[in-house]
Amino acid sequence: MKTHISTIKYEELDFCYFKDNESIDVRAIIDFNAVIINCSDKVLANHAVHKIRSNNNEAVYLKPIFVYNKIDYVDQVMNELVDGVIYSLEQLGNSADTARKIILKSKDLVEVSYVSFETYVITKSLRYLYSRSKTTLEPIPYRNSKIGYYFPSISTNYESHDENKVLEVLKLAEDEGLIVGDFFENIYLCNNCFDGFLNYREVCPECGSSNLNSEDLIHHFPCAYIGPASDFTNEFNAYDMQCPKCSKMLKHIGVDYDKPAVIFTCHKCNSTFQDVVIKAKCTSCSTDTDVEYLAPREIKKYQLTPKGKYAAISGVANTKTDMTRMPGTVDKVTFDVMLQYEIERMKVADIDSNIAFIHLSNSKELYTMIGKDARMNLLTDLVQVTRNSIRSSDIISFDSSSTLLFSINESSIKDAEKVVEKISKLIIQLIKDNFKNFEAKISYKVHPLDSTISYQEQLKMLTSDIVKE
Amino acid sequence: MISLSDFIVYWEGVGFSKFLRLFWYYFIVEAPRYLFMDFIVLMFYFVNKHLKRKKWADAKRRFFEERPLVSVIIPGKNEGKHIYKLARSLNEQTYKNFELIIVDDGSDDDTPIICKDLQKHGFIDLFLRNDVRGGKASAANLALRYTKGKYIIHFDADCSFNRDAIENVLTPFYYNSKIGAVGGNLEVRNTDESLATTLQTIEYMKSITTGRIVTSHLGIYAIISGAFGAFRKDILDQVNGWDIGPGLDGDITMKIRKKGYKIHFEPTATGLTSVPRNFSILAKQRLRWDKSIVRFRVRKHRDVFLPSESFRLSNFVSSGENILFNVILNFHWYLYGLDIIFNYSQLLMYIFLMNQLMYTTSNFLQFFMALTVVEKPKTKLKLLPYVPLMAIYNGYFLRIVRTIAHTRELLFRSSYNDPWNPPKSSNQARRLKI
């Protein structure tokens, strides 16, 4: 369906202008300098903003957005996700200034190939902050968020049911030293679906019902009778309390009687107890959990570090956690060094060597599906399979969690291609065996190493062929 | 000092009438009551036990057929450290259909934590707690309020029980429907801990195991020990549970007697209890126990001595025996002592030694009688060397403690100041003269 897009020109800038009820075609906005959203409906406006900010294309998600606000619907989250609110088109001058600054800063950003989904989200968020000259990543209490807190530039990348993963990503970024966190709040999430919206109730320890009756226990000193307050009702006068054992009227608390404890009776199973159990019922999945078994999480307020600022510009290559000491591989730095040596060796010896990559292009889909633990296991298996198919003099490294780099030394291009092809097939088979119905999309390429060109150049040439999703 | 030969020569020369004059107290009061009576009753007990063994087996069968729910209640303060062991010994019982209710009367230690944990793991069925201490009677009453069983067994937390203790303490209810409450047997667990505990072991063998078999057979068994007793729930409801202590175990026994029920002691239902490990703690314990005799038998339940519609000879004798031997003759002993000192001051040493000799002989005889009724009599033989000390333990130590207790209670009503009850309860009890 073809969508009509209105344009507002302001000096050298083209604003893409969305009005009520127009569906937003995010691809169309790439060509504009900024976006103005004018929806009288809050939900529509929200939807539009989130659609842009969650887009995978940098040219889309970094786009300056302004909302044209007639009624007061800009909440704290929206405020963080847009670059300004305008009340009439005469104010466009201010917006234009803001947009220019963002566009200018965005030009600093070096293009990088995305690695794991987490590093991609981190990069994206860092870049968003950088382009807006912001240095803090603040949690916003937000009832529409699954965990009750929203980190706008990160959370918007997750579907509602996956929102708890935002905290994992933040931890990853903190571990990498890209951001530093400061305690903000402790929260407890449903241990089944990690939802933060829980109903806390006092329930019966026997049957879990919250249909409870609580009564004071009354101790009558003169006769040592003790029982719930209802034992002391006087049938003639509702305001009097009469001891069921000695028939005396209770006179004065502390003198002839006291209330040493409280006792509960369950209306459902009739059991008696003094300590109720506090349970939290998840409003989303209905799991009823003892509060001690809820999943605790720490919400932090983050600050960009110099390393984080640098990473915003150059991109987060891959995180240590992604690929810590994967047995059988070397890290990227070592790989680069060894590649340099190989090139030097080629200059003195008459040998053919090759570099290659194998890329799993639908890795994001797979990794999201299988979760973090399974991903590490998969990568380990992957390396195992690969390692068994090549010689020990060949070197493997991860360029990202979806891209393997190879240095296949002292081998003809034909042999190298055969090896890489074989490994690709093995990987497809491995993923198919482990994750039913998942078809891995694998691309690979082998390049003969050229002793006259720098290793950086050659790697760049090689990886430029990586098929991006 | 006098030599052995002097001693023998002297007593050979003393005639029968003078001997009786000097030791009438022993011959007329103590020997008949604690030696001859015990001997005769024990004979009857064994004959009876043999003759009625089929009836007993029948009762047990009916009990297991009915399989009533039993409520075990344990009130206490700061008893947490004992509860685990106790719960385990209860878990091992041959009779399984019981609920365990623990009432924590305002403990300030880890008791609530321990008990809540045990409840979570199913060792305790109901754990109740008074944040403010109310006294033992109120704690027992609170437990009683929430019992569901047909029979109530009252235990002390620092006891543990033989595997068949519950079935044996309940069987008498099926043996004789007039039985309203059954007292269990108690032996000492920490016999070897100190001289004090060893002597108490011998004392328990005599006064609890043997003594209660005897009083139970005579129908005058007066105190179902709070440490181990079983009650019919309907009767506890009739008497409205426990009243303010100390001595609430003797008190409730008398209240049940007054309702016309029999009180039975069951020697085969055995529990082990830890006794005070030194004489000063022991003295404090006995001061408290002994005060209650005056407070309850002489004062609160003095009506058993008065002719009235509900007058019963057994109650009269039961209480009378208690007061006579524990209170009146206790004081009389001092008169006897004075009499000897004034009238026979030169013979003091001869008389003292003879006295010791007779009481020691008596103690040996009682010890051997006790061996016929206690559990594992062979293991008790190692106590033999300590039996001679019992003359001093019983004759002087316990007697002096008892005298102090009675005097204080009679003259000063000191039990009302006993920290065993919270002051709020004691104040009310004092005001209402109960």
Ligand SMILES: [Zn+2]
């Ligand atoms: Zn849930």
Ligand SMILES: [Zn+2]
């Ligand atoms: Zn009352």
Ligand SMILES: [Zn+2]
């Ligand atoms: Zn319930």
